[in-house]
Amino acid sequence: MNIKNRILLCVIILQIAGFTALLLHYNSRASDSVLEFNRQQIMAAVTASVQRLDATAAQMERTALGLARNGEHHQQQHHRHNAEQIRTALLQLLVRTFQSFDQALGGGIWYEPYIIDKDVRYFGPYAYHNGDDVVPTWALSNERYDYLNQPWYSLAIPADWPRQNPRSSDLYWTPPYIDNAGTEALIMTVDALMYDNQQRLIGIATVDWEIEQLRQQIRELRLTPGTRPFLLHQASGRYLVGPENNSEVNTPVSNYHLLTLKTNHANDLQETSDEYLFAARSQTGLVLGVRIPHADLALAVQQRLADGMTINIGIAVLFVSIMALVLEILFRPFQQILNRLQSTVDYNREASQPSFRPLQYEADNEFTPIVRVFNTLVTQVDQFTRRLSDTNSQLLTEQQRVEELNTTLESKVEERTRELEQKNAEVNESLRKLKLTQQQLVNLEKHAALGEVVAGLAHEINTPLGISVTAVSALEDQLKEISQLFRAGHLDKASFDDFIQFSEEGVQITADNLRRAADLVARFKQVAVDQSSEQRRDFELGDYLQSIIVSLRPNYKYRPIDVCVECPKRIFISGYPGAVAQIFTNLMMNSLTHAFDDDRPERGQIRIEVQQLDQQVEVIFSDNGRGMDEDTLKQLFDPFFTTKRNQGGSGIGAYIIQDLVSHQLHGSLEVSSAPGQGTRFVIRFPLTRQMQD
Template structure:
């Protein structure tokens, strides 16, 4: 009965515990796990929108840069014509060559032209508007729009600039105007937009426009293929006009106002440029929708109408499977526990019966007869049965055991004496062997330290090599512009001198030459200054990285230099890096070269491993102070790491990308530099899908140092 009570209590406890645990898991699943899955879905949608908006922004910037180049070419042709260096026939040939060459190298645009004001090129020429467009096999050149019938001076896309004072209020190299979307009624009949760039003469007077036409067919086709769920549909809105450029749910609404819908009104009234926004639980056609959208700085909104049921369907399916699986597991666990308890307690019942049978009482009731227990099985109870049998013989064997123990003790003393004599010889031998092993260990340690230092130096030189390549590539752009500006200055001086010698230099030509020389000189100085700053920063960072000397320096200024030296590598990737310091006057006395290598290795590690596919990532560097320590935190929003990877990240030769050539020493070297040379601490925090963060604590003062300017 007692055994049955124990089994019953154990079974009741197991069932109760299983029910409580299962209920807790289900509560967590419905109220926490569900929200986490919805949040992950929103993050995935945001990444999808970010990639789509990057394509839109890239295309608009490409159009603006191309039309600016055409405007500059048109101004140069005007100046050459006014200086009587080009005849009209030569000018027509040159403008054809410029337009055909431009659109051969620019297939993203369907065409464009250079359009001059009436009579600015010649008093007999009212219309001068050459146009090039993408033909079926090649770029075609045409004068068909250069007619009084078309009268381009009064077209909407042309008068857009004159109605706004030719863009003189705009900031930038060239005033730019985007027309509202319209259907091309001349050639393609497709939905398109035109970007205009104003052309000026030497006296900053407007002389015409350069234009590039952009067909929205390819872009809207791409955006219409972006689906965030099975039943969602995208939309594309032009903000200034408030019109739909794409609306697959009802194509008839294209070029109609989005404000006819209440949700369209709210989307257009949202003025957060460059940010991902959500309108949740919006009732459309008796169905709840979440509206995800992204607004660019160029006046476009790309979004998606997604049924809330689509977003919750996946989560509900997962929670349903979890519920069914948990129920099955719980029921199976209870059945298994019932069978297991019956199986585990069956030997107890058998042993208890044998013990009861081994103890009998004589008929007189004064004696108890104990018989040996015969237990044929070998399990956990075998020692217990044997111990009970031994109890029967303990009393009679007690004295004999004492005598035997005394004899054994005497023999043991003799053996101990003999062992003590041999022990001294063994100690001497072991001492000599230990000395030899110690010497070998010291030699191995010295060799290990030497190898470690070589690895650090190799990584330092490799990092410096990557830095040199990036800075060289970055310096190439300002130096190229500087060479071009210098060439323009030389040509301008030579031309002015030639006109002066020939007696053809008028006051207006001299003023024009002076303005062009001043502009090119300013451009030359700005780009040489930019190149000089890049070289100075690189020189300081490279010199520090090659040196292990201590010094005092301003932390914010120095890290800015390091990030500046890394900017070429960041600039040519999809990622961004930013730096913030809580105190601009924060001073640290340490080894600047080591700090360069630490930040460079961690940023390189993030660029190599943290981001996957087309993900555009962000790296944040934050610096602050607490007491006598500097706190440096480097964080990315990449794919994150598992707990196993975080535990091994500072181990030598550990890498998750060995197939791509990684040797696994970068983060190990960072750990040694921080803990050994700078006497600091580093900690890595990460989780899958939540990015990674490296928290570095360094002392403000390390040794006796000298100061230098930040």
């Protein structure tokens, strides 16, 4: 058997063995892979459905929060408007809101008793969709409906809950229930709490979600022929769409009662021996899932394996055929040239070396260059043999020279190594001193910021204390005058009444200004203590930022600069307030020092906007000052870089900001600016820091 046939036979054997092993391996793993792939696809479809459900729920929550904020606004303004004006404004608000929000059945704004009108216990406008129209109504604001004792209201504000205590959450979702107010629909309601300026509960805003359309979509969900979809509410453990033959009991019962179903516990959901379970939970407490028979996925796996088997067999047959054809084409001229080569080589037994003759080959193909090279090689073999002995002697000489160079090189390497170790020690010592100096400069910058806070304290409390001293002095003079009149017997009722009125005004002015001074001292004290320590504690971010701005007010109160802090809701932080105070003190001082000229025609604006993004806080600090060019922006966070080197700038304020945000708050910092366009810092950090951080 020649080499061509042997190669072909080996290819066939290896192909069969490899195909068999691959087939066994493929069948053992592909079934699991295909099954897992199909399960992932089904789970992805379930998750996507829940995400769409969550998107609708999130829009409901945003609408409820918007209504709540408007309800709070009207409560704050109710002393400026009569009740009828507020009634009209609230109805218009509800109609506008739900005209652009078709997904909601309706919603209302419900106040605690006598909040808006001291003579009215029930004050709760409502609007709902009726076809293409939105109908506003006060029909539910009466003693007969008594919304204050409805379960959806008690869920957000329990009857025994102290109204002066805030609730733990701003939003509450009710379980599904039958609406007995007229629609008799199965709905879920999201409640958004409303507070007054003293953080007392004044009512709720609601948005109703009719979920019949969602139930119909779940019933029509078909991922495999045997899919059994279901929808349940986890907290109550009741099905809204049952998995048993896609059926559920649909009998409406009394207010806030769910449908009568097979199980009362969501934990009863388990995979059985003949079906898979896929489920995902919505943020509203709804659980959407499907039950898929094992046979459905097994059939899909078998079809995929059968298709793969057919393709593999076809590939194997095609590969063997191509190999046979290629070997035949390749080996035909090779066999010819091999026969000729065998006739050109002889072995000289006397010289113990082979002898070669030039190869005679007349064809012109891919072997022609090989023949030419072979003939050239024959002529060069003799020359190579003669040069070989000369090369060996030269090689011995060069080898001796290399050994001498190696000996010299080792001594030089040792010397250079010692020098390098010495340089490294010097560099490490210089680096240690540089880090120590840098830390000292950072501490100096922090204490300088604290000094500005203390200076601001002295300046700020001087005004209310001066007013108090003036009021007390005037009261003292008035007291002496009335005493003289009394001793002389000339004190009449009119003079005494004037003295009483003057005393009340003086005492009130003195008390107000002393309370203002005490509040300033408390705020300054908290900020100063935080900046001088690194203790972690819980604090409310919006109020703390206001304290920082108050402590820095003396630096801009006589300049045409407005400072605004916008925090739409209370955000509680568990972390290091000292780091927050240092960051925003440096940001404010940088803007006041670098961004604004006193001779600019328009007023300066500094804005601090705060919002919560999931478990993170985003704070945007911006000003409308002169801005920075691209070169300055690139070097902004470099230590000791400043554009006012000879005007008191240290160049480490921005560096400290970046260091505190990155290392102590574990957050991120972005900055953007352009000449004449102001500067904008975006700071993001988590609400809670782990203790080991």
